[in-house]
Amino acid sequence: MATSEKLVITSNINGEERTFLADSRDSLLEALRERVNLKGVKEGCNNGNCGACAVILNGRLVNSCCVMAAEVEGATIETVEGLATPEGLAPLQQCFLEEAALQCGICTPGFLMSSTALLRENPAPTDDEVRFWLAGNLCRCTGYDKIILAVQAAAEQMRAPKK
Amino acid sequence: MVATPEKPAYKVIGTRPVRPDGVDKVTGRAAYGADVVLEGMLFGSILRAPHAHARIKRIDTSKALALPGVKAVVTNADFPAQESGTLDLGEGSANPKWLVDNVLAGDKTLYHGHAVAAVAATDWHIAEEALGLIEVEYEPLPFVIDVREAMLGTAPILHHDLRTNVRARGVDTPKDRETNIAMHMRIEKGDIAAGFAEADIVIEREFTTSQFHQGYIEPQNGTAYWNQDGQITVWTSTQGSFSVRDQMAALLAQPVAKIKVVPMEIGGGFGGKIPVYLEPVAAILSKKTGRPVKMWMPREAVFQATGPTSATWNRVKIGAKKDGTLVAADLELCYAAGAYPGSAVGAGVLCALAPYNLANQRIDGYDVVTNTPKTAAYRAPGAPASEYAVEAVVDEIARALDIDPMEMRLKNAPEEGTTGSTGAPWPRIGAKAVITAIKESPHYNSELQGEDVGRGVALGFWFNGGMESSSSAMVNPDGSISLILGSTDIGGTRASLAMQLAESLGVSYEDIKPQVVDTDSVGYTAVTGGSRTTFAGGWVAYELGQEIRKRLVERAARIWGVEPSAVTYGDNGVITGMDKDGKAQQFTFDEICKRLPSTGGHIAVSVTSRKNTTGPAYAGHIADVKVDRETGKVTVLRYTAVQDVGTAIHPAYVEGQIQGGAAQGIGMALQEEYWYDDQGRLRNGSFLDYRMPVANDLPPIEVILVEVPNPGHPYGVRGVGEAPIVPPMAAIRNALRDAIGVNFYHTPVTPTRILDELLPRE
Numbered sequence: 001m002a003t004s005e006k007l008v009i010t011s012n013i014n015g016e017e018r019t020f021l022a023d024s025r026d027s028l029l030e031a032l033r034e035r036v037n038l039k040g041v042k043e044g045c046n047n048g049n050c051g052a053c054a055v056i057l058n059g060r061l062v063n064s065c066c067v068m069a070a071e072v073e074g075a076t077i078e079t080v081e082g083l084a085t086p087e088g089l090a091p092l093q094q095c096f097l098e099e100a101a102l103q104c105g106i107c108t109p110g111f112l113m114s115s116t117a118l119l120r121e122n123p124a125p126t127d128d129e130v131r132f133w134l135a136g137n138l139c140r141c142t143g144y145d146k147i148i149l150a151v152q153a154a155a156e157q158m159r160a161p162k163k
Numbered sequence: 164m165v166a167t168p169e170k171p172a173y174k175v176i177g178t179r180p181v182r183p184d185g186v187d188k189v190t191g192r193a194a195y196g197a198d199v200v201l202e203g204m205l206f207g208s209i210l211r212a213p214h215a216h217a218r219i220k221r222i223d224t225s226k227a228l229a230l231p232g233v234k235a236v237v238t239n240a241d242f243p244a245q246e247s248g249t250l251d252l253g254e255g256s257a258n259p260k261w262l263v264d265n266v267l268a269g270d271k272t273l274y275h276g277h278a279v280a281a282v283a284a285t286d287w288h289i290a291e292e293a294l295g296l297i298e299v300e301y302e303p304l305p306f307v308i309d310v311r312e313a314m315l316g317t318a319p320i321l322h323h324d325l326r327t328n329v330r331a332r333g334v335d336t337p338k339d340r341e342t343n344i345a346m347h348m349r350i351e352k353g354d355i356a357a358g359f360a361e362a363d364i365v366i367e368r369e370f371t372t373s374q375f376h377q378g379y380i381e382p383q384n385g386t387a388y389w390n391q392d393g394q395i396t397v398w399t400s401t402q403g404s405f406s407v408r409d410q411m412a413a414l415l416a417q418p419v420a421k422i423k424v425v426p427m428e429i430g431g432g433f434g435g436k437i438p439v440y441l442e443p444v445a446a447i448l449s450k451k452t453g454r455p456v457k458m459w460m461p462r463e464a465v466f467q468a469t470g471p472t473s474a475t476w477n478r479v480k481i482g483a484k485k486d487g488t489l490v491a492a493d494l495e496l497c498y499a500a501g502a503y504p505g506s507a508v509g510a511g512v513l514c515a516l517a518p519y520n521l522a523n524q525r526i527d528g529y530d531v532v533t534n535t536p537k538t539a540a541y542r543a544p545g546a547p548a549s550e551y552a553v554e555a556v557v558d559e560i561a562r563a564l565d566i567d568p569m570e571m572r573l574k575n576a577p578e579e580g581t582t583g584s585t586g587a588p589w590p591r592i593g594a595k596a597v598i599t600a601i602k603e604s605p606h607y608n609s610e611l612q613g614e615d616v617g618r619g620v621a622l623g624f625w626f627n628g629g630m631e632s633s634s635s636a637m638v639n640p641d642g643s644i645s646l647i648l649g650s651t652d653i654g655g656t657r658a659s660l661a662m663q664l665a666e667s668l669g670v671s672y673e674d675i676k677p678q679v680v681d682t683d684s685v686g687y688t689a690v691t692g693g694s695r696t697t698f699a700g701g702w703v704a705y706e707l708g709q710e711i712r713k714r715l716v717e718r719a720a721r722i723w724g725v726e727p728s729a730v731t732y733g734d735n736g737v738i739t740g741m742d743k744d745g746k747a748q749q750f751t752f753d754e755i756c757k758r759l760p761s762t763g764g765h766i767a768v769s770v771t772s773r774k775n776t777t778g779p780a781y782a783g784h785i786a787d788v789k790v791d792r793e794t795g796k797v798t799v800l801r802y803t804a805v806q807d808v809g810t811a812i813h814p815a816y817v818e819g820q821i822q823g824g825a826a827q828g829i830g831m832a833l834q835e836e837y838w839y840d841d842q843g844r845l846r847n848g849s850f851l852d853y854r855m856p857v858a859n860d861l862p863p864i865e866v867i868l869v870e871v872p873n874p875g876h877p878y879g880v881r882g883v884g885e886a887p888i889v890p891p892m893a894a895i896r897n898a899l900r901d902a903i904g905v906n907f908y909h910t911p912v913t914p915t916r917i918l919d920e921l922l923p924r925e
Contacts, residue, residue: 023286025288034287038191039191039198042195042380043382045849047849047851049851052380080189080191081192083190084190089186089189093189093190096185096189097186100819103655103820105189105428106195106380131859131861135859136857137858138850142823143825144856144858144861148863
């Protein structure tokens, strides 16, 4: 029988220090959704195949279902809830809307986090590079074309010199 | 875009505004079914059968109940007893007896993964743990997975009370013995014997298709609260909140008015989120515990136990003259329904030959139960398998006669006035316009280059249904309008319906705030499915607009002291007329709205409307493929999807529907399939092993919209989402024939199947 233990965990989540109580059996996905109430982190498969639960952990893109909550003590975590600012949506969010890059929207948080990580690493990807980077994120509605367009449109905006 | 000359100059229709639900979806705020949180909520989990077919001899839940944190354990016996009957689900129907036995198995489990018992506990880890403490004694029974084997007299019988429902005249299908054949239907037109006698060439082939899953990324979920006053509230991700309400009422034996279904945001459905799975179980658990219960399915359970498509076996025989004229067709379609009757073979029959004007035809369809999950609707349900087989044979005929495949299809295309398989004449349809657009497309006229490359084409058809929809609109004094929708929004219907209301009133899209509400807050609305919502919901939006116009005209007439007949509502939203002194007067939409509170009150209107028209839609796809002879991998080099969409309300969303449908079809053509072992167990119930296309599996999907307005709709809408999944299997199969000279008769054509063909020859 699995043993259950309560853990007190403190992490920096979307720029704020958060302390939460988790079950020792919780994945990071479960902890973020059910203990911290960040419902933008989505569960599609719970075994690392769909990317709907993607978050950026200590600067690296991970599937949060494949990380244990117990591992994130002291970590820095970025989720979709942290992308927008009081000034407005991030360029990727805005471009996803304008390019019609989402339909049902369940995969969108994962695609946004994955694309955020891509553009940090490679601000000027080719279409093929975008397609390969996003191969860990499943979308069943769009056929991906409009997602690729949105990522490229955001990349262009983000490369433009600030006014 | 190919526009027809008669297309009116719309102001809102044809533009590309941002969806009303968009910001919530890119910020993570959109609330889906699994996001529901209620005070005191318990978590439910389901134990599933390890066998393909077994009798349940004993269930002992005592150890599970004794686990601290477990509040209830339920089985089929906790549901009210059900009589056989018919329950309309929108896309298909269900027998409540079978539905409840699918939700939690009765005396037998009928497929690997069939739900057996459910637990509610204070934490989901405890609920999972408790499942392992439930003792079930099974007596494994012989099982049958293959549809043709299931039809044999020697096959293991799933339901001993099942008899064949024969909807075909002059056949000798026995109606009085135990069988797995739930239904035999036939449609006939002309005289096939005379037709084949005229033929210069006759090709007859047999095809099989594997089972495919809808593959929505959001697993099924459901939260229920059975209040102490008997009111039941259900929060769920569904394509049809009213369909869930009616299924719940039947399964729980409760009055409809006691059940409120709150449709949460839905993370994809494609037909699969119409039947209930978890919601009734959550309700029963809630009744037992007095607390709200939330359930969601692990992905493996989604594959094991929720609606895949039918695996099919189809025989197609078609005769043609030397000049390419098709003269006769004889089809036999056998669809596995899964554990309970009700495959989509009916639509498979009706769609199979719809792309052709064919005088002599006979189509037999069989609905067959097998020890696999009960099938559910999936995008153009039933059509891809039957049309794939027809499109493959037509391709072989064109090749044998050395006729361009699109020229041959144009020669045999249906048009307004010719009759379809049922003998009914077509209204205005776009079959020829689609074929012509393909022939004129840059892709079709481009050169193929390289070795082991090939090009294939195929057509596809779907009816696009009408059915019942409801909406309400409240006109506010500032000129904005609250639009209340009964249709759940899967992929953009808030936007497409708001746009049609805006068009009908001559106001801007931004003035309309659409929202999807619960079943207590709007009139009856059938499921979002069958590409009916923009079509039928658009009809309702148009009628709402007409009613608002009428009320505003009456108001202006009252203000001006004249009869309403002396007042005109212009398509620009400006009301004009003469007052009682003969002086010309006008109100803009905003001006009249401002006067509403002081001249008789606000305006709120509701429309419930059922339309019997359809929006027949044709699609044609072109696929270029390259085959790697060492690995068997197929690369889709270029892909174009052409479709008659009637009128594209929101062209970007229309393109998105077509690209998404084509991507699913490419998955079915090349890489997706259910895989059972020799014990009848599903062995690839994960996204890793059930290989849906990812971004680098696909080329850009070019879309060409053809707009032949539907005469059965005020804005010419046909419905869009279904047709694009139909052509890919045949287009790619035909491209593979072009590339490597092999005709495949099974889909998907995986690398293994390619190598099976190539290796012995090399």
